[in-house]
Amino acid sequence: MNAPVNFEANGRSPGQRQRLVVIGNGMAGCRAVEEILARDGDRFDVTIFGAEPRVNYNRIMLSPVLAGEKSFDEIVINGQDWYDDNAITLVSGDRVDHINREAKTVVAASGRIEPYDKLLIATGSDPFIIPVPGKDLEGVVTFRDLDDVDKMLAAAEAGKANGGGDAVVIGGGLLGLEAAHGLSLRGMKVTVVHLMPTLMERQLDEAAGWLLKTELERRGQTILTGANTKQILGADGKVAGIELADGTKVKADIVVMAAGIRPATGLAAAAGLDVERGILVDDHMVTSDPDILAVGECVQHRGLCYGLVAPLWDMCRSLADYVTETPSGFEGTVTSTKLKVSGIDLFSAGDFSGAPGPNGELCEDIVMRDAARGQYKRVVVRDGKLVGAVLYGDTADGNWYFDLMRSEADISDIREALIFGQAFASGGARLDPSAAVAALSDDAEICGCNGVSKGKVLSCIEGGAHSVDAVRATCKASASCGQCTGLVETLLTLSLGSEVESGPKTMCKCTSFRHAEVRELILEKGLREIPQIMQELHWTTPDGCSSCRPALNYYLLCAWPGEYEDDQKSRFVNERMHANIQKDGTYSVVPRMWGGLTNPRELRAIADVVEKFNAPMVKVTGGQRLDIFGIKKEDLPAVWADLNAAGMVSGHAYGKSLRTVKTCVGSDWCRFGTQDSTGLGVKIEQMTWGSWMPHKFKIAVSGCPRNCAEATIKDFGVVCVDSGYELHVGGNGGIKVRATDLLCKVATEEEALEHCAAFIQLYREQAWYLERTAPWIERVGLDTVKAALFDDPETIGRLAARFRYAQQFMQDDPWAKRAAGERADLHNHIATVRPLELEVVQ
Amino acid sequence: MIGNWLDIGPVTQIEPGTARTLPVVGGEEIAVFHTMRGEFFAMVNACPHKQGPLSQGIIHGDVVACPLHNWNISLRSGKALGGDEGCVPTIPLRVDAGRIYLKRSAVVAPRAQDADANAKAA
Numbered sequence: 001m002n003a004p005v006n007f008e009a010n011g012r013s014p015g016q017r018q019r020l021v022v023i024g025n026g027m028a029g030c031r032a033v034e035e036i037l038a039r040d041g042d043r044f045d046v047t048i049f050g051a052e053p054r055v056n057y058n059r060i061m062l063s064p065v066l067a068g069e070k071s072f073d074e075i076v077i078n079g080q081d082w083y084d085d086n087a088i089t090l091v092s093g094d095r096v097d098h099i100n101r102e103a104k105t106v107v108a109a110s111g112r113i114e115p116y117d118k119l120l121i122a123t124g125s126d127p128f129i130i131p132v133p134g135k136d137l138e139g140v141v142t143f144r145d146l147d148d149v150d151k152m153l154a155a156a157e158a159g160k161a162n163g164g165g166d167a168v169v170i171g172g173g174l175l176g177l178e179a180a181h182g183l184s185l186r187g188m189k190v191t192v193v194h195l196m197p198t199l200m201e202r203q204l205d206e207a208a209g210w211l212l213k214t215e216l217e218r219r220g221q222t223i224l225t226g227a228n229t230k231q232i233l234g235a236d237g238k239v240a241g242i243e244l245a246d247g248t249k250v251k252a253d254i255v256v257m258a259a260g261i262r263p264a265t266g267l268a269a270a271a272g273l274d275v276e277r278g279i280l281v282d283d284h285m286v287t288s289d290p291d292i293l294a295v296g297e298c299v300q301h302r303g304l305c306y307g308l309v310a311p312l313w314d315m316c317r318s319l320a321d322y323v324t325e326t327p328s329g330f331e332g333t334v335t336s337t338k339l340k341v342s343g344i345d346l347f348s349a350g351d352f353s354g355a356p357g358p359n360g361e362l363c364e365d366i367v368m369r370d371a372a373r374g375q376y377k378r379v380v381v382r383d384g385k386l387v388g389a390v391l392y393g394d395t396a397d398g399n400w401y402f403d404l405m406r407s408e409a410d411i412s413d414i415r416e417a418l419i420f421g422q423a424f425a426s427g428g429a430r431l432d433p434s435a436a437v438a439a440l441s442d443d444a445e446i447c448g449c450n451g452v453s454k455g456k457v458l459s460c461i462e463g464g465a466h467s468v469d470a471v472r473a474t475c476k477a478s479a480s481c482g483q484c485t486g487l488v489e490t491l492l493t494l495s496l497g498s499e500v501e502s503g504p505k506t507m508c509k510c511t512s513f514r515h516a517e518v519r520e521l522i523l524e525k526g527l528r529e530i531p532q533i534m535q536e537l538h539w540t541t542p543d544g545c546s547s548c549r550p551a552l553n554y555y556l557l558c559a560w561p562g563e564y565e566d567d568q569k570s571r572f573v574n575e576r577m578h579a580n581i582q583k584d585g586t587y588s589v590v591p592r593m594w595g596g597l598t599n600p601r602e603l604r605a606i607a608d609v610v611e612k613f614n615a616p617m618v619k620v621t622g623g624q625r626l627d628i629f630g631i632k633k634e635d636l637p638a639v640w641a642d643l644n645a646a647g648m649v650s651g652h653a654y655g656k657s658l659r660t661v662k663t664c665v666g667s668d669w670c671r672f673g674t675q676d677s678t679g680l681g682v683k684i685e686q687m688t689w690g691s692w693m694p695h696k697f698k699i700a701v702s703g704c705p706r707n708c709a710e711a712t713i714k715d716f717g718v719v720c721v722d723s724g725y726e727l728h729v730g731g732n733g734g735i736k737v738r739a740t741d742l743l744c745k746v747a748t749e750e751e752a753l754e755h756c757a758a759f760i761q762l763y764r765e766q767a768w769y770l771e772r773t774a775p776w777i778e779r780v781g782l783d784t785v786k787a788a789l790f791d792d793p794e795t796i797g798r799l800a801a802r803f804r805y806a807q808q809f810m811q812d813d814p815w816a817k818r819a820a821g822e823r824a825d826l827h828n829h830i831a832t833v834r835p836l837e838l839e840v841v842q
Numbered sequence: 843m844i845g846n847w848l849d850i851g852p853v854t855q856i857e858p859g860t861a862r863t864l865p866v867v868g869g870e871e872i873a874v875f876h877t878m879r880g881e882f883f884a885m886v887n888a889c890p891h892k893q894g895p896l897s898q899g900i901i902h903g904d905v906v907a908c909p910l911h912n913w914n915i916s917l918r919s920g921k922a923l924g925g926d927e928g929c930v931p932t933i934p935l936r937v938d939a940g941r942i943y944l945k946r947s948a949v950v951a952p953r954a955q956d957a958d959a960n961a962k963a964a
Binding site: 128130195196197198201202205206226228245262277360541542543544545546549550568569570571572573576577581583585633825826828829830831832833834835 | 848850851853854855856857858859860862863864865866867868869872874878879880892893894895898899900901902903905907909910912914919938939940949950
């Protein structure tokens, strides 16, 4: 396929020229003709077939037409005079139905038969219509040609009469967002429904997608991500709205399908050409038939299909070089997208997926976030070269990054400064970064948030602030957004050399903040979502890691009870599956037994489950519960259904949460018992079950100082005495045994319950994630805990009230929901593969 | 083409940020991952360390953290990251028109480690 064909271009008078027939009057087809004419105007008689009844226009500019910024005349590329001047026959409004390769003719819908010597297929792409019920209703449109724009404009016009009208755009990619923007400008109330969690996920990473979503929402659009359209609802044959898989319904007068495009390969496939995702072409755009060429969005070249303009232009040049016998060859290209959506600057280019290079070279992300300016920058470096970039908010350096990618320049020397852009990198590029900081003048600003100059930081250091923490405490530098932490560290090193005192560790490698700071900033800045925290606090990774995600999820859950939606993706397996994973991948199940009490009905149900599901072991736990081992993840919902039926709920033996309240038998039976320890234990467990905590939390109630329930090695322990209840805190029976500290003594059960709730809430609000009460109290000191609880006599009540408020959202048995079928995807296999017939059995 | 690829159903059956399992009768169970960024990957559902079910781990970027001992495994290469050593056999996967396909030969005998098999196959 690669050898140049011997063209018989002799004669060259009209009629003796070769006949070139082009299927497709779009951008690629006409551009290819332009390129051929520019090289050799006499070689071909050209006939162009177009399915649309109009001349060649710039499809990319349909968005401004929809938005009312341009008229159709302004986006015409080649008017009728171009066809006339170049003696091109334009057959518009007549779709080619068939290619007869033997006769070398094409047949159009009108019956017109056109013979060819060379055929060029430039059929572009078709919108992908998601196969849901209602897709054929009137009012469901695509966004591909001028007719679609006219339909959208008509809907907007009709909506004006009743306050704007409602539009739903399915697809939050480039095309969908442009449609949404245009409809929004035309006065419609727009909802964008996007299947993926990130808008424009092919161009943007999660962080930039989140910024875009937030900004579009601020401008009045409703953005539903992770939303799967179940059906389009109709009334009287016209569209009325859509319904999502989760049952949400959205009203709509018009539904725009912008869920993606697929190469239009039907004609080529029917003619027997080699077709995969696109029509297969070689570097000269020749298909598997040497007389048939193809160009544009309909082709697949070296495994790739392109949907952007720049590579299409390159293809047209290669094609024209080839048919005019000066072959050059298209080798594929790096693509970049620079665009404005609703006036928001976005840029992405190259490969920012983090894929390793051909020899396994790993990628490195460099991320810079500037929350104050709403900016996000990420560049991806592989083997000393820049391979990808995503910019949000400031795209000034986009072209520079793109050039670095295309030229495959070695950026090792400017790596440190790369993220700051061209001006910075070419200025201080070869300086070592600490020398660059040393060279700053004393009045140069280090911390923008608090207006702290370099001189001021240095004088703090001279005054004895020998750690980042101390600097933060004295002059506030890096105490707010944390972005200048690196600069402060460099100044410390420059001033003190190795005497810099390193502070406590940061939360994880993704951030320069520590747990306490993140917790404070969540409240101070009102941060309500994980991606928002990562943006505002300048996370250095796009979506965190397995350390920070569960911590942030807990902090948000604690900070905004009832508002924050628990993120299952940020939950450790046990809390996601509501059971304890074991070394063989099966789970153990512990039903709740209030205060360690049980009865024949519960015991029978447990025994039945053990037999029914062939559980190989049942064990009594240290917390007075029964643990059923060896349950497969797909059997968990059925196990829970059986346990629920006997009145049992989740025992939360798997959670960073209240585990168990262990009790002794107390004054009802025991000859030494002083109070009803069992009864109090049940009440405490009923008050505290289901609460999420920084770490697991164990309680015990002993009926007398003999302490049979081992209350003095629990996180919260009650020891009953004749005169009332001793409350103990901070005990631990784990690796490092720690006996409790006595917190206080109270006279009544009510007070014991109130203090228990208050202490738990203080721990929930102040400890770091994965910090048990014992290390927490050792870190902050028992006196601090006591002061926090008792200095103000109203604190206990306030903390307890906050705990009870949060509990109303938590005391909902997670097993019951799963047993009822919720999140079946977490339990069931996709399918089973049986290799003999190699068929998937659903 | 299609004959070499096993259709395992629509992309919507795996929520972004989660993974699901595909047992193979007489073979090793496969985990199919959907990252937050919207990419799909498939590999044998066993950590090279102690055979932990990777499908149950927390997914961040293109890495999954094994639920048993928090080893980080690259979803692209199957290699253990950081100081740990080991590799999980990956299964070439492609997505077309909203459906997920796995390479048949690798499903039956998931031993292939063809890093760029996806690109070639597409």
